[in-house]
Amino acid sequence: MHRYRSHTCGELRSAHVGDTVRLSGWCHRIRDHGGILFVDLRDHYGITQCLADPDSPAFKALEECRAEWVIRIDGKVKARDEGLKNGKIPTGDIEVFITDLEVLGPAAELPLQVFGDQDYPEETRLKYRFLDLRREKLHKNIMTRGQVVDSIRNRMKGAGFFEFQTPILTASSPEGARDFLVPSRIHPGKFYALPQAPQQYKQLLMMSGFDRYFQIAPCFRDEDPRADRLPGEFYQLDLEMSFVEQNDVFAAVEPVITGVFEDFAEGKPVTHNWPRIPYADSMRKYGTDKPDLRNPLVMQDVSEHFRGSGFKVFARMLEDSKNQVWAIPGPTGGSRAFCDRMNSWAQGEGQPGLGYIMWREGGEGAGPLANNIGPERTAAIREQLGTKEGDAAFFVAGDPAKFVKFAGMARTKVGEELNLIDKDRFELAWIVDFPMYEYDEEEKKVDFSHNPFSMPQGGLEALETQDPLTIKAFQYDITCNGYEIASGGIRNHRPKAMVKAFEIAGYSEETVIERFGGMYRAFQYGAPPHGGMAAGVDRIVMLICGTQNLREISLFPMNQRAEDLLMGGPAEATPKQLRELSIRIAIDPKKPTP
Known part of the structure; x- marks a missing residue:
């Protein structure tokens, strides 16, 4: 035996x-x-x-x-x-x-129990992660993660993609976050960077004549942690395709992601034939570019019903053409107690309040707004929104660019409070037509709003003739249940268009050549039209496992201060190590220690 x-x-x-x-x-x-x-x-x-x-x-x-x-x-x-x-x-x-x-x-006295499902402080769980991983739910999540990766890999290969591995030690590039830098011993005073994503390498693979690339890629970003983003590192399904338009990418990716969710949905419905929602429509209807479509509420512009009305606060706002009034329907929410609760919630979010109208028996509107605008306008709002007796509507007003985030939060809050969200399903969608540029209020300049390597709709002509803030890009996201799980675009493969796109964002041609020299050179020697995207493996697994925190699906995560409590990282280097790297530590005494 x-x-x-x-x-x-x-x-x-x-x-x-x-x-x-x-x-x-x-x-x-x-x-x-x-x-x-x-x-x-x-x-x-x-x-x-x-x-x-x-x-x-x-x-x-x-x-x-x-x-x-x-x-x-x-x-x-x-x-x-x-x-x-x-x-x-x-x-x-x-x-x-x-x-x-x-x-x-034999085992010493346990700092946390493996049997049962008791809650323990995160610091304890991460310090003794080897015990935490023995617990049934977490152990199951980790196994599910491995199975999800297998499913992704098998489906990608079945769709004709080839798996490649791109370098981990690379050069620093501005891709939206801080790089992790690695000092070079051989080249004193110079640094490698860990890749934020294999963006340039996968495009170079297309320049090199490969056609359908993918990898389960580790990515490194020196960002502040949050529940749906791990500090330091994460994994993504990275892919790129040559000789494709946007619809070709959609046709290749949609069945892969749908199939992966179906593999682990355990009977929960998964969206087929994903809707394609323009970015502007998503912001107007849902107040976010990653809408939770399980929530049936759709916001509407009801400005006309308040223009010149007896509700002077909104009426005065609407004298400025850029201002609007949006309504959030509240089916079955037409009680004073619920409306007051929503108003208190809004005040807790730093707002002056949340205006509302309730519809009583017989269809009569009630509440301060209804009293001020009168029965005809109230009835017109009801007809536009399709509300019924016992329903309510909530209103936000001002410049949509400033209130849209709060409006989206209010839509989510109403849906959750009224139990309108079917949590036993996966609602997937494409968000398309992102703006190529946005105005950076802090820097007082135009900057890229998404991926700087994306092709503008209209190409070089649009870059040369249009107001940059009106240019849309061939950029797209995949959303699921209120999370962005993937992002991508058709690439700007024309050297002149690439240089012009960066010039608009304040980068000179010399800077482009310096920062993206490899790709810029490659574009000079026959660049095929190409595009792709990257899907967050961690977020997909998080959704499949039904958890709200990525630490519940990762083996050895860091804490909220980007510390590895189990292994003791980050740690101080020894004097010998620093000498070998030609580095001297100079800590700013004014900078607070975590």
């Missing part, structure tokens, strides 16, 4: 009754039932109930065992009595009577 096991802890069934077996694993839970000791023995594959009575030669050894001790047991498989079978686990029809026991690895 094998030194440690003849079977795994998830393998034994009724067919094994009478067999002598050997199992190894962790003591998941130990129970004393009237002098008989039971131990749920756990390994990666499952749990098997084992037992010993006082007559067993292993009884005394089992008495010494504690939770999370690693043991090896020999024993005989027995059928459980009919009333004691456990249908919740695959091995629930049998148990193993222990005849011999060896302690392979």
